[in-house]
Amino acid sequence: xxxxxxxxxxxxxxxxxxxxxxxxxxxxxxxxxxxxxxxxxxxxxxxxxxxxxxxxxxxxxxxxxxxxxxxxxxxxxxxxxxxxxxxxxxxxxxxxxxxxxxxxxxxxxxxxxxxxxxxxxxxxxxxxxxxxxxxxxxxxxxxxxxxxxxxxxxxxxxxxxxxxxxxxxxxxxxxxxxxxxxxxxxxxxxxxxxxxxxxxxxxxxxxxxxxxxxxxxxxxxxxxxxxxxxxxxxxxxxxxxxxxxxxxxxxxxxxxxxxxxxxxxxxxxxxxxxxxxxxxxxxxxxxxxxxxxxxxxxxxxxxxxxxxxxxxxxxxxxxxxxxxxxxxxxxxxxxxxxxxxxxxxxxxxxxxxxxxxxxxxxxxxxxxxxxxxxxxx
Numbered sequence: 001x002x003x004x005x006x007x008x009x010x011x012x013x014x015x016x017x018x019x020x021x022x023x024x025x026x027x028x029x030x031x032x033x034x035x036x037x038x039x040x041x042x043x044x045x046x047x048x049x050x051x052x053x054x055x056x057x058x059x060x061x062x063x064x065x066x067x068x069x070x071x072x073x074x075x076x077x078x079x080x081x082x083x084x085x086x087x088x089x090x091x092x093x094x095x096x097x098x099x100x101x102x103x104x105x106x107x108x109x110x111x112x113x114x115x116x117x118x119x120x121x122x123x124x125x126x127x128x129x130x131x132x133x134x135x136x137x138x139x140x141x142x143x144x145x146x147x148x149x150x151x152x153x154x155x156x157x158x159x160x161x162x163x164x165x166x167x168x169x170x171x172x173x174x175x176x177x178x179x180x181x182x183x184x185x186x187x188x189x190x191x192x193x194x195x196x197x198x199x200x201x202x203x204x205x206x207x208x209x210x211x212x213x214x215x216x217x218x219x220x221x222x223x224x225x226x227x228x229x230x231x232x233x234x235x236x237x238x239x240x241x242x243x244x245x246x247x248x249x250x251x252x253x254x255x256x257x258x259x260x261x262x263x264x265x266x267x268x269x270x271x272x273x274x275x276x277x278x279x280x281x282x283x284x285x286x287x288x289x290x291x292x293x294x295x296x297x298x299x300x301x302x303x304x305x306x307x308x309x310x311x312x313x314x315x316x317x318x319x320x321x322x323x324x325x326x327x328x329x330x331x332x333x334x335x336x337x338x339x340x341x342x343x344x345x346x347x348x349x350x351x352x353x354x355x356x357x358x359x360x361x362x363x364x365x366x367x368x369x370x371x372x373x374x375x376x377x
């Protein structure tokens with residue numbers, strides 16, 4: 001149901017319904033009203049966001065939502081809660097849809113892209129482009145969520161999998177600092193993109209980004225291609241991430257699970273110091289809950305902070321990799337690794353000095369994985 005809604009919400013809003021998806025009159029309009037309202041709020045593009053995280057709208061803050069979508073959402077909620085099968089409700093649905101379309105054609109709300117206008121790509125692979133910070137909100141003691149603005153009807157322009165590089169002249173340094181990052185927003189998000197940045201004590205760029213205030217700009221260039229993923233090319237992908245190394249893994253996970261034709265099995269081992277350090281956990285848990293046969297999650301922390309912890313404790317070991325990752329002798333498998341340098345050295349070996357993949361070493365080499373079966377993000 002959600003998969004069809006994702007692509008057909010606008011068409012559904014422009015025609016009358018013959019049946020009520022929520023099941024009729026007995027309080028049953030509530031589900032459909034919630035889905036339709038949420039779909040309008042997020043632009044008719046990602047109703048799955050509501051399924052994966054019911055609080056996603058509030059988390060993104062109300063000022064990023066078109067006022068016209070709020071108006072339309074109110075109309076829909078009122079009509080569909082009254083009677084999802086009535087002729088009046090059908091009329092309200094059509095009014096809400098066309099009202100939103102006409103108004104958003106006049107204005108340029110952040111998330112209200114007008115489908116009649118061509119979609120453009122914001123990134124330039126040849127030069128750095130400045131992007132303005134809209135807002136930031138802390139996730140935990142050292143990690144913050146940042147939302148940057150794009151133009152109306154503009155997407156960031158990242159392929160799967162790819163990242164971009166950020167440039168900033170920090171302090172008295174003569175040369176700018178350049179670092180790679182992977183956004184956590186959907187690949188086709190329009191009008192914005194999101195970053196989740198963990199601040200490291202000696203991290204020049206992470207500390208610089210954490211010092212930004214709304215209205216400040218960040219210079220970005222990309223996309224920078226990573227693993228050339230193709231749907232159906234692999235049977236299973238194992239992922240081992242540490243800390244903020246989760247972001248490229250989330251990019252791949254979202255892409256695979258959003259494609260109904262892609263049956264690739266996904267297994268993620270996510271290592272952190274403590275439970276509080278597990279960023280994007282609610283999003284990952286929701287994805288796993290809604291795709292239990294395709295995505296398996298395994299959290300590991302250095303030391304459990306409570307007796308309620310049900311994941312693994314300690315560090316990523318050879319035994320743990322053997323337990324959760326697809327076997328090296330299996331055809332069509334890949335193991336992706338991303339994390340701090342000590343973790344990379346232990347599990348897969350570092351990248352080469354020229355940032356190419358380099359040779360496989362560490363735990364994965366000991367377990368028989370070949371260079372073709374390992375990708376270092």
